[in-house]
Amino acid sequence: MTYVVSRFDDLRASLSGTVVTPEDPGYDEARRVWNADIDRRPAVLVYCATTEDVATAVSFARGSSLEMSVRSGAHSMAGMCVGDAGIVIDLSRMNDVEVNPEARRATVGGGALLRDLDAATQIHGLAVPSGEIGHTGVAGITLGGGMGWLTRQHGLTIDNLVSATVVLADGRVVRAAADENPDLFWAIRGGGGNFGIVTEFEFALHEVGPQIDLAMLFYGMDRAADALRMARGVIPDLPPDVSFQVVALHAPPEPFVPDEHHSRLVFALVAVGFGGEESHRGVVDRLRSALPPLFELVTPMPYTALQQMFDEGFAWGAHAYEKSLYLEAFTDEAVDVIVERAADMVSPMSAVHFFALGGAFSAADEASTAFSGGRSPRLCTFIIGMAPDAGAQSAERAWVRGFFDALAPHAMGTGAYVNALGGDDGHRVPSAYGTKYPRLQRIKAAYDPENVFHRNTNILPAP
Ligand SMILES: Cc1cc2nc3c(=O)[nH]c(=O)nc-3n(C[C@H](O)[C@H](O)[C@H](O)COP(=O)(O)OP(=O)(O)OC[C@H]3O[C@@H](n4cnc5c(N)ncnc54)[C@H](O)[C@@H]3O)c2cc1C
Numbered sequence: 001m002t003y004v005v006s007r008f009d010d011l012r013a014s015l016s017g018t019v020v021t022p023e024d025p026g027y028d029e030a031r032r033v034w035n036a037d038i039d040r041r042p043a044v045l046v047y048c049a050t051t052e053d054v055a056t057a058v059s060f061a062r063g064s065s066l067e068m069s070v071r072s073g074a075h076s077m078a079g080m081c082v083g084d085a086g087i088v089i090d091l092s093r094m095n096d097v098e099v100n101p102e103a104r105r106a107t108v109g110g111g112a113l114l115r116d117l118d119a120a121t122q123i124h125g126l127a128v129p130s131g132e133i134g135h136t137g138v139a140g141i142t143l144g145g146g147m148g149w150l151t152r153q154h155g156l157t158i159d160n161l162v163s164a165t166v167v168l169a170d171g172r173v174v175r176a177a178a179d180e181n182p183d184l185f186w187a188i189r190g191g192g193g194n195f196g197i198v199t200e201f202e203f204a205l206h207e208v209g210p211q212i213d214l215a216m217l218f219y220g221m222d223r224a225a226d227a228l229r230m231a232r233g234v235i236p237d238l239p240p241d242v243s244f245q246v247v248a249l250h251a252p253p254e255p256f257v258p259d260e261h262h263s264r265l266v267f268a269l270v271a272v273g274f275g276g277e278e279s280h281r282g283v284v285d286r287l288r289s290a291l292p293p294l295f296e297l298v299t300p301m302p303y304t305a306l307q308q309m310f311d312e313g314f315a316w317g318a319h320a321y322e323k324s325l326y327l328e329a330f331t332d333e334a335v336d337v338i339v340e341r342a343a344d345m346v347s348p349m350s351a352v353h354f355f356a357l358g359g360a361f362s363a364a365d366e367a368s369t370a371f372s373g374g375r376s377p378r379l380c381t382f383i384i385g386m387a388p389d390a391g392a393q394s395a396e397r398a399w400v401r402g403f404f405d406a407l408a409p410h411a412m413g414t415g416a417y418v419n420a421l422g423g424d425d426g427h428r429v430p431s432a433y434g435t436k437y438p439r440l441q442r443i444k445a446a447y448d449p450e451n452v453f454h455r456n457t458n459i460l461p462a463p
Contacts (some may be wrong), residue, residue, distance in 0.1 A: 217271075370433070421457055
């Protein structure tokens with residue numbers, strides 16, 4: 001015991017960041033992650049302050065045979081960023097965002113959150129396409145792909161990645177870009193945390209907002225099938241500056257929800273306009289006239305507010321479980337399953353999200369990144385079960401599994417978005433990547449032959 005403590009003391013002394021062990025008062029807070037279902041007890045957590053700290057922590061972990069996990073925003077639903085008895089390399093203090101508005105570039109620390117990125121870029125009327133919840137980590141979301149409200153306009157987060165600084169398994173620090181370590185640059189754009197620890201990202205920026213137009217049209221379960229079929233007709237004709245999603249949820253007790261509909265199961269058709277009111281109104285009028293909603297919220301709002309609109313609904317501390325697949329469209333068969341299974345959702349915290357992907361997402365070259373699942377227009381489907389405690393969560397987990405099993409026969413093959421694979425989905429990783437998997441395995445063998453970075457959606461090194 002004394003031996004272990006003294007080794008952590010050496011580590012502590014060699015870092016500009018800090019170290020937390022089970023003996024420290026902040027240990028229980030430090031080992032928490034977003035998903036309260038995850039309750040793991042690492043041997044040590046290293047809060048890195050610099051790239052050198054990260055390299056030191058990697059060398060230390062390897063020298064002491066401690067299993068490594070890497071944590072930025074702590075939003076891996078499967079809790080891959082923390083393991084029992086291992087070392088957590090935490091980058092949350094490396095969260096600086098520097099913006100060069102003339103060059104349209106942002107340099108982002110490996111531990112920044114989406115809200116840090118949005119705040120720093122929107123001051124200049126700029127943005128990086130990313131995800132939809134402000135407290136998610138830039139690193140995890142980027143390395144798996146990164147989809148959100150701007151994906152139809154400007155592609156995935158990885159489509160806007162210019163370069164990255166990576167600490168490799170052997171402790172070396174390298175730059176990955178189109179003209180430097182191009183195989184590594186290809187692999188980290190979709191291949192997750194398999195190849196090293198990214199301490200800095202460089203992104204291209206786009207003019208966005210500051211105001212956008214939001215429309216949420218809500219339909220009761222009696223009209224849900226009609227609403228989904230109507231969405232099927234609208235999605236292929238969407239203007240390029242309008243994003244579209246469908247969400248099944250319990251109506252929240254918000255002022256825009258009439259009292260009699262609070263807590264009722266509803267389907268929301270959500271259209272976000274980035275191209276001015278006129279283009280947005282065209283879509284909203286079409287939706288309204290095709291199928292009048294039960295109630296609606298149509299309003300301009302700041303882009304930064306859109307990016308935090310669901311933050312409370314997905315706050316830290318819930319017990320969560322998810323499964324995901326791609327649908328080509330809301331076919332009649334898929335609609336029947338979705339409506340039937342959504343009706344069994346019990347927890348008011350659970351939801352099913354369908355991101356309509358197309359536009360710039362589909363214009364990007366399929367082969368240019370390691371992104372899993374293909375680029376043709378599709379609906380990325382997230383079935384999310386959430387509850388306030390573990391007891392209630394077991395029913396939601398069963399609901400998610402049943403929903404997934406029923407919908408899987410209607411999915412687009414076996415491709416899947418790796419950032420939304422559940423904790424028991426490790427076996428789906430090869431098929432999620434499909435024909436890209438062997439190339440990923442070869443790059444893994446070149447950069448991490450011993451698979452020291454394996455607490456992730458793991459790609460096995462080629463033999
Ligand atoms: C509430 C919520 C909302 C979400 N919304 C979206 C969304 O809108 N769009 C979307 O595309 N996805 C979304 N996701 C999925 C999200 O992309 C993944 O959960 C992602 O892994 C989270 O990244 P993180 O840094 O917060 O997580 P962490 O748990 O810190 O990291 C997850 C994994 O990423 C790797 N990793 C993290 N940091 C680094 C690093 N610096 N270098 C190398 N590897 C690293 C590690 O393998 C780690 O295990 C959401 C998830 C949650 C829980």
